[in-house]
Amino acid sequence: MKMSKKRHVHRHQDDKMYKFAHIADIHLGAQKTHELKELEFSTFEQILNKCIEENVDFIVIAGDLFHSNLPDLGIVKNAVGKLKKIHEKGIPIYVIYGSHDFSPNATSIIDIIAESGLLKKIFVPEVYDDGETGKERLKLKFTVDEKTKAKLVGISGKKIGLEKEYFKMLDIKSLEEEKGFKIFVFHAGLDILPRSLPIESLHISYFPKGFDYYAGGDVHTRFCTKDFPEYGPIAYPGSPFAGYPRDLEMSASKNVKRGFCIVEFDKKVRNIKFHEIKLVKYEFLSFNADNKSSHQVYEEILDKIEKTDFNGKIVIIKVKGTLASGKTLDINFNEIRIRIRNKGAIHVGITYYSLLSKEFDPIPFKGKEISEIEKSLFRENISNLNVLDDNLNGEKGVKLAISLMDILKQNQKINEKKSNYSNRILKEALKIMGV
């Protein structure tokens, strides 16, 4: 995201300028070690402090405030304490579920905090039958921010990209017809983004056009585009600290800047400013094992550790390549970790999944998306079996397994009894299997 150096704002005297903060993917509760937990929460605190300092009129959280729908209560307690302070300042916080804090039966921690009034959910759906097609449609109700009159509407994230089902049903016309300053909040990756971002993607054409701002979550790297004239700015602030180990790796190796956005607007968005939150330093060391023996690589790593300053840093070590001789186990990663910690590192992450040995050559998974990995897994496993029924072998078997899994992913519908639900799933599964 290119940040502005100066603001050149041309507007009418009577158009009052407002501000809102756009935050996403905080993933409170994702970290397991004491040091990282502290950093995770301090990041959250700093963001909210900055919001107060910047006098924002409201805050939008585009999903995954928490790492799970029922996180550790200690984390919840701390978070609620901080949210309460924001509430007392009269700053509303609008929120949607992310893919992590989603709950299929509306009993996520988000719902509990929302009940207390500290958060306001802006996914307000109404499902109705379309008179023309007879198909179900999803109408979303706008939430109007009292002070700024900004109109917010959101679509919650669901697990494994299932929010696409919401988008397929979406009554876009009613959203596009609404007048005023409109913000569309979503938690999903988009097909216009690079494939290097490891998420299921959604076609941008599912989005209603003409909103003034599209506040995204789920993509852990910041991104903003104003290149689509039919849509307003589409922005992802990214994860302000880390939801996954990969985020730490990105921060360390690619120097990815982490933080959140503050958006200024009157009748239109006038400025989007990214505020970096950096509470810790990173160190990234990468080693290539190609054409080296396991002992050579180990020596090389130890030598590098000796010469590097790790004090107070998050350290990520990446070892990749194919060893010419020796086993991957010959490299004592535990010892490496201890030595780095002894030099003052607050966290050591070691990734060596792409380290191979010529003595053992596993089949790597081709394709990075979940669906591709699933497909590869089925394909590799099915190739080891030989069942009499041809429909269970080869590509047919893969297709059948994937179709079956798709059926089993379905949720129970409103007004549907448990027995009807299980019957429906069973019936569909049997149909797929041709039984």
Place this chain on the structure above:
Amino acid sequence: MDKRGQIVGGGLKNILIREKSDEKLELGELLIAYNDLDLSDDEMQQRNYTVLQIKDVEYKSQISPAIHELLAGMELEGYDPDLIYLEPELTNYSVGIAKPMLNIQKKNRKYDTKSPKSLPNFFNPVYSIRTKDLEFLKPEKIEDSLYLGNVRSGSNVLNDLDVSIDAKDALTHHILIPATTGRGKSNLVKVMLCSLLKSDNAGILVLDPHDEYYGRNDVGLKDHEDSEDKLEYYSTDPPIGQSKLIINIKSITPKQVRGLTYLTQAQNEALYLIRNRFGDNWISEIFKSNDIDGVHPKTLKVLKRKFDNIFGIYTKIDENGEVKLGYRSSLFKGGIVGESTIDNITESLEQGKVVIIDSSKLNDPEELLVGSMILEKLFNKYKEYNTVELRKKPVISVIIEEAPRVLGKEAMEAPGNDIYSTIAREGRKFQIGLIAITQLSSLIPKTILANMNTKIILGNEMAVERHAIIESASQDLSEDNRIIASLDKGEAIVSSIFTKFAIPIKIPYFNEYIKNFQDKNENEQEKARTQTPG
């Protein structure tokens, strides 16, 4: 059996058949002449017969022309209004001129087919063709076959006899669809795509300059029951739920630019220099720099102008005073947006999907650029696969309209844009083929036409074009000039190395045909309200 006439003369080139008085023979009609008659039921299982096709029909009479003319005069001038021919059906009749197409030896359920080298027995009767006479046309595996239509005998359609060819073979050996406007070309392509959507072994890239295949506002391939899993639609203005077609300028190479516009040697060298120096950001650098070391300022200026003309890229100052690139065309974007479009498309094709690119809002160079970028990527990928890997991959075919744009003599001599001709020449080795649609086959070099081993010939009123098609057909169509000229909308002749003879077909009307591929159980499912947690 329906007796239509009797063989009364001629030779291997043209067998003369006297028409039965109440059984009018039609141009293009298929007939059967059995070489053995009066067989027992057991013997019927082992028949030898020849398929004949009527190439022309003429009047004949036992009375001399002078007498006919005299009789006509007497009738016209009112000399004797009651004057009639004695036994007119014996005296005056028509003779059909037929060409033997195929000789078939049926042995129980097996068919041995040969091109005719001997005549059917003299004076034997001929019959209307029936489905069971052409049973051998039925494909062994429906799911991997490419359906084209139904066998047509004159204007009579054998509705229960589909004409399908093996999709893998036919697609890699290229298909040519010569057609003038209004002869049912897009209907044919839609019907073909319908059956290909059923196959996992064919990935089809469709460059659709008229936005007519997906069915944005009408019935189209989107209505196929497998469209959700197997069909992808890219458009600069996609309908809800479909993919936005964006090309990131970083994915464009100097070679592709050369295929779009004329460049002098200096300009050409400058492009490669800039690309080598700045990598993927080379186009952006051309616009943002006023001085690039090694490139003459005038050359840089001309390049900016040319890129503006081709890609619609220009520089602008944004609200923060920074120089930014602007894009007039909705196809191109900068930053990181659209970096994955080409990869997404090639991957879908590798999964055996049909990918339609709506190029109706793109200009010619833009459309060809998108096609080239996808095909170059795919071609290079397929080239890298070893034989075993390649065999597991679906075959790829690209449907390109107005094919002479890329396969015409001039286009093939132009630098840069050569992926289409490369595919035409050597794509078969790597399982990649073309489905070329054109009104002007004569503009495509003979060497390329001869490599298009399946031709689906629709009606064509232009004699030059008919000759170009006939000359390069897989079967001898030298007698079919008039038949091709008289093909009505939806009628075609399939001439292919994968068919036993040049088969006349009737292509079904897509809007009706698609009903066979629509999920009939859709409305029967139990209705339960979708739950919307969140």
